[in-house]
Amino acid sequence: MRGPDGRRYRTAVRPHHRAAATALTPEPPMSPPPHTRAVPADPPPWPPLPVFPVLRAVPAEWWDAALAGVFLLVMAVERIGAAGDLHGGLPVALVLSAAVAAPLAVRRTRPLAGYLVGAAALSAEALFVLPSPVSPYADLVGLYSLGLYAPRRRAWVGPFAALLGMAAYFADLGRAYPVIPTGVLFLWLLGWAFGYGTARRGEQREAARLLLHREVVAEERARLARELHDSVGHTLNVVLVQAGAARRLLDREPERTRELLSGMEHTGREALDDLDRVLGLLRRGAGDWDADGAAPQPGVADLERLAERLGRTGLKVRLRIDPAARRVPRSLDVSAYRIVQEALTNTVKHAGARSVGVTVRRTAGRLAVEVCDDGRGVPAGYAPGRGLLGVAERVSVLGGRVEHGPGEPGGFRLRAELPVP
Template sequence: MNPSRSMVRRLARLRAVPAPAVDAAIAVVFLALVVVDRTQEPVDGGAAMVTLSVVLTLMIAGGLVVRRSFPLAGFVAGTVGLSVEALAGISSAVSPYANLIGIYSLGLYATRRRALLGPPMAVVGTAMYFAGNRDAAAFEGVGVLFSWIATWAVGYSNARRREEQERARRATRQQAIAEEQIRVARELHDVVGHTVNLLIVQAGAARLLLDTNPTKARELLAGMEQTGRDSLADLDQALGNLRPAPHPVPGLAQIPDLVRRLTSARVRVVLSLDPALQLPHTLDLSAYRIVQEGLTNVLKHAAPCAATVDVHRDGDAVVIEIADDGPGLPEQHVPGRGLLGIAERVSLCGGVLEQGRGPGRGFTLRAVLPLP
């Protein structure tokens, strides 16, 4: 077996161990080291001092057990235990190292306000500890204080770095949610807006033909029913419905059906579509939505009229052009969500959009989408 792979697996297993179990194990190791230390240097002063030593050792060990869940309380317990040991003259060589773990945990796991109590508490703890160790030189106290504060600073800086990373992850998630909401809103507008406009035109045509040409009126009503069914399928796809959609995600292959539905609504549409043209999934959907929204604008502003749809490849780009011979948009027309949605789609694809009144009459929309 590869040694590096084996090491990675062992580290993964260690990370899977619950944090409370790790802290309990650290406390057990600390107790074992204290027992070894007390065996080599027994506590003087009789049973009372032995009892006090046991209580203080358990207090420090308890601080290690709760160092993540209650870091401030854990560090206070360790500092008090260590200081009382020194003042009572029963110091253990192991206890100061346990308190290093405690002050690191205070900087890492406590809230920002509580973590800032670490340095002043370290000063007080150091003073109390060395007050009971009169034989220690002054520089030893300075060195111990420096090591405590440096250890706290490492934990504190790691905690702030974690906060920054979490804020960045949260901002990324919020941005992804916002982008998805915009995408869904755009899809819904494209689907619902197109369908409603088509149904309005079909219903108006059916009403006019109901008395003079009932057969044609029934055909238009049947077309309205099919339009509604197709719209529901598109809504399922736009919303990411979990059940299988009855139709594939729309693309160039569905443009002829789109044109057929519009033609049945008394809008004469001539389609020119390169049958050999194949687009990536995202670009395929965008091309379909651009044609759909362009024809929806024809329904809203130009019908009844004739329109042309031309989709072809030009070098390293696909060109989509929709033109009609209707009255065109007024000079002071403010673009609605449809044209703005087309502009957004084209921009996301890195393309170029041209739109405006045609020569004399009508309206022309031309989108150029680069191929990847």
Template sequence: MSELIRSRRAWLGAHPLVADALTSAVLTLACLLVAAFQDSYGLPGKQPDLVSGLIVGVVVMSLTLRRRMPVAVLAFVLVGCLTLTALGYVPMLGPAAAYLIAIYSVASHRGLATSLPVGAFGLMLFIVSMALDGYWFWQAVSNSVLLIGVWWIGRSLRLRRAYLDELEARARRLERAREADSRAARAEERSRIARELHDVVAHHVSVMTVQAGAARRILHRDPEAVQDALSTIEQMGRTALGEMRRLVGVLRTEAEPARSELSPQPGVHDVNGLVDQLRETGLQVQLWIEGESRALSPGVDLAAFRLVQEALTNTLKHAGPQARAWVRIQYADRQLEIEVEDDGRGLVAGLGRPGGNGHGLVGMRERVALYGGDLRIGPRSGGGFEVRARFPLEVQ
């Protein structure tokens, strides 16, 4: 039931003309019922009849257009009120309520340059009409205060809407800026990953070239050595081809010129050295490598090392001086699992916010996604921060 009510409210909010038409119709019916049983309290004038009912109905129903044409609706309501006064009818609730709503609509849907003079003119006519209708002085004063209060409420709501609209616009601008920064970070990380994969592929191609040259020189002298060299070339070629496919997939911008030197890229076997370096900085790190170690594809090997490196770097930066970290690398049958945890205050430092600005977290996601893995980054149960990744391994 509540869902139905919310959906209908949302629909009416998206169709203000229909909402105002329904409100005007209900208000018209209520005003006509009140006018039919109205007590004139001894005020001079004609009692409500069919003519006055028609005028009241038309005046109140004009509020349907109060948001689109508030000034015109106010003018129409004024004409209706003056018509009833000129015909000598006693004051009725319907026109008075329509007049207050029209004043509110002008203040709520038009700027100060329009609503202030229109409201002042309406107040003057309101005072004159009350004097003609025989109201007492204090009644005229209280009704005037009511009219001014209605105008002020409409003006305040307009200012509040403008303020909320500005906040929403600012939030949209910030969201677009954050998305642009995130795209730039992803592009930067992909470019860096592509350069590293380029080095991996170039290394394998270099080995293939050397092996092919050696095989050519000993082709007639040592056929068995040639067979070994060809097997190595075949294996290297397949590995290089797989890495090349990933390189084409991750590269989104123009590749930078290849670096002249082909320095070896780090891998899981270098995590021990990385942990020793961080221990020298004062960070307490414990490392476990579980399962039977195996040869990994160069891309996965590099991605796993970079993930541990980035996670421990974030721990060093954000976890605090007394933090401890734990690294677990597990070789499973078909996957490589990596867990990096700390007991610091990484979440407080902002690392746990989704879509954070840290480019390192973006790089982690890009690397793991590149090899079809899963990644979880977030607060650790019991305090601290954790990074959990899973890389699927090809069956040899």
């Protein structure tokens, strides 16, 4: 599929929605494999006719004006041919024919007014001049256009106006042959219903498209919010903790303060790198793609660097990673890292812990991630914040489950299990 910028897009379906929302994700630019040459595509069996693009370029109002002109011409020829039978004379008949045909020129822009004018002229023609065999078909087109182009409430005027017009048109004939006006009225109402139903289906499709657009936008906003919270928010929290420690040790331990300041500088650079990566999600270029065709993101292999970064704050991180946990799909790899990152960020911000244990292992088709600290535990009135809600969203997308609360020996414990396909 190609987007408005000419790039190719693939469709990704998120199964956790009630109605799966389809998000457009740009595919990475592809290069031809080596030792191949481009083969020109087969030409079409026949060249496209140049007349069709020209016809499509004609405005719809011009087609409506042409339709009105055709009806007027046919009705004028019929009126001239029946001039001897006309009661009010030929000029009056031609004026009424023009009043019946002309509203078709505005059948898209003024469908209700146009139809009422045409139906009134048709009734006057039938009552005072002579019923025309062509005028009712112009009225049928106007009634169909009323159902198709008018708003919902105005479109419902059509059936009642058609009933009155039919009563006037068949005022004399209806007494002798009541079946004819009944059948004609049914046909006219069927034309209105076809236009009305087509318009309503179009409205439903547009409403579904707008709803899907809102869901995709909301999902993208939530994803970017998670990225900012998980990456930039984490590194800024580490910087704040290091800044607080440096402030307290500035006078007593200048050497330790210099180490903390150096760690802050290093962590700040990492925060800028994370921010640059998240902004790259909004403005992607050819260089923003990794080998899997996605923006580069950290995974389980980067947990050691994460533990080292947190170690500069004085928190002791015990890391246990199952070698099999490093060989999981990309989505699980990134999610496991983000879950651990959020848990450690909460430990630094809220727990007041001295140490924390991180375990990532793969067993029985599941990837288990567990983080336990020895901090203050769960406070009274505890409620999950944005970070834990983001973890729950990640786990839900992947079809897993997550639990968090007080640990067995104390402190706080978070455990997530993700199914491995």
